Amino acid sequence: xxxxxxxPRHLVRRRGQEARLRCSPMKGHSHVYWYRQLPEEGLKxxxxxxxxxxxxxxxxxxERFSAEFPKEGPSILRxxxxxxGDSAAYFCASSQGTERVYGYTFGSGTRLTVV
Amino acid sequence: xAKTTQPTSMDCAEGRAANLPCNHSTISGNEYVYWYRQIHSQGPxxxxxxxxxxxxxxxASLIITEDRKSSTLILPHATLRDTxxxxxxxxxxxxxxxxxxxxxxxxxxxx
Numbered sequence: 001x002x003x004x005x006x007x008p009r010h011l012v013r014r015r016g017q018e019a020r021l022r023c024s025p026m027k028g029h030s031h032v033y034w035y036r037q038l039p040e041e042g043l044k045x046x047x048x049x050x051x052x053x054x055x056x057x058x059x060x061x062x063e064r065f066s067a068e069f070p071k072e073g074p075s076i077l078r079x080x081x082x083x084x085g086d087s088a089a090y091f092c093a094s095s096q097g098t099e100r101v102y103g104y105t106f107g108s109g110t111r112l113t114v115v
Numbered sequence: 116x117a118k119t120t121q122p123t124s125m126d127c128a129e130g131r132a133a134n135l136p137c138n139h140s141t142i143s144g145n146e147y148v149y150w151y152r153q154i155h156s157q158g159p160x161x162x163x164x165x166x167x168x169x170x171x172x173x174x175a176s177l178i179i180t181e182d183r184k185s186s187t188l189i190l191p192h193a194t195l196r197d198t199x200x201x202x203x204x205x206x207x208x209x210x211x212x213x214x215x216x217x218x219x220x221x222x223x224x225x226x
Contacts (some may be wrong), residue, residue, distance in 0.1 A: 012153075033212065042216035043159065043203065056212075091158050095212075104214065106158030 004029075004107035005074075005092050012113045013082045021077040021110045025094030032075045033104065034067060037089040049075060082114045119203045124221040127197075133190040135220050137203030142182040147206050148179060149214070150188045151201040159202065159216075162188065193224045 005024040013019050025032050030051055035043040036059075046059040049069035057067065065084075069075040079086055089111050092105040120138040128133040139148065149164040163170055163177045166184075170177045176189040189198055202219040 029209045031212070035214075035216075042218050043214070044216070045213045048212055091160075106157075106160070108158050 004092055004105050006090075006092050006107035006110050008110060009108065010111050011085030011114070014115055015083055016081050019079040019082050019086070019112055021079075021090050021092075021112070022074045023077070023094075023107060024084040025056060025092075026105050028104070029094035031094055031095045031097060033093045033095075034075075034077050035091045035093065035106075037091065037109075039088070040061050046077075047070060056100075060112045082112070084114050087112055118207055119217055121201075121203050121217065121220045123218070124223070125171065126223050127190075127193045129195060129226050130192055131225050133193040133197065133222055133224070135188040135190075135201050135203075135222060137184045137188070139203070139205050142169065142183050142205050143207075145207055148177065148183075148186050149204040149206055150175070150177065151202045151214075151216075152197075153202070153219070154196075154199040159170050162201075164206075181194060193222075195226065198222060198224045 004026055007022050010049045011019055034046040036046055037043045044059060047067045048056040049067060051069055052071050066078045089109045090107045091106050093106045095104045107111045132143055147164050148167050150162040151159040152162055153159045163172055163175050165177045165179055167183055179186045200219040202216050202223050204214050
């Protein structure tokens with residue numbers, strides 16, 4: 001049973017381009033969470049999604065960032081018109097539910113570098 | 116969620132016990148203490164969690180003080196592969212899904 005799969009592992013984009021980060025949750029997990037880790041910082045919550053629904057996007061920047069988790073396929077975190085400050089590691093986690101008994105499994109992350 | 120305070124870094128000799136402290140003096144009655152770790156270039160890994168009783172699993176032990184204002188994560192026999200940043204997180208019970216990560220403690224296990 002594969003864990004949470006994120007791709008690509010490393011992504012380089014020029015300023016102004018779009019970045020698409022993909023996350024396939026663990027089998028049986030229908031809850032997906034995205035976190036961002038800036039250099040030398042802890043992880044910060046961005047968004048929580050269930051299939052076809054955004055539940056909480058309170059941690060997402062208001063502009064240029066969007067997330068989806070379609071009925072079929074992986075969850076996508078999309079960053080439009082990237083800027084240097086978007087350079088960070090983006091981690092996805094999944095769980096069966098939100099109760100504390102359900103552990104969160106994190107992927108290995110996508111490291112975005114904006115040049 | 117309550118705020119946690121951890122030392123910035125700690126060292127431990129390989130094979131010895133690593134004791135990582137965490138202060139959470141503002142913890143409330145329904146908040147759990149979680150520990151995660153992040154090995155370099157990897158995603159966070161769940162270690163253990165508890166409410167008020169001490170907990171043990173195959174990875175570690177969690178000791179929570181009686182007043183619940185602090186806790187200690189114990190790795191009984193640290194190995195070089197335990198070198199990582201360890202995060203102590205306080206999380207509400209029920210459906211609180213957000214994990215609030217601080218800067219954690221960088222544990223370095225030395226040969």
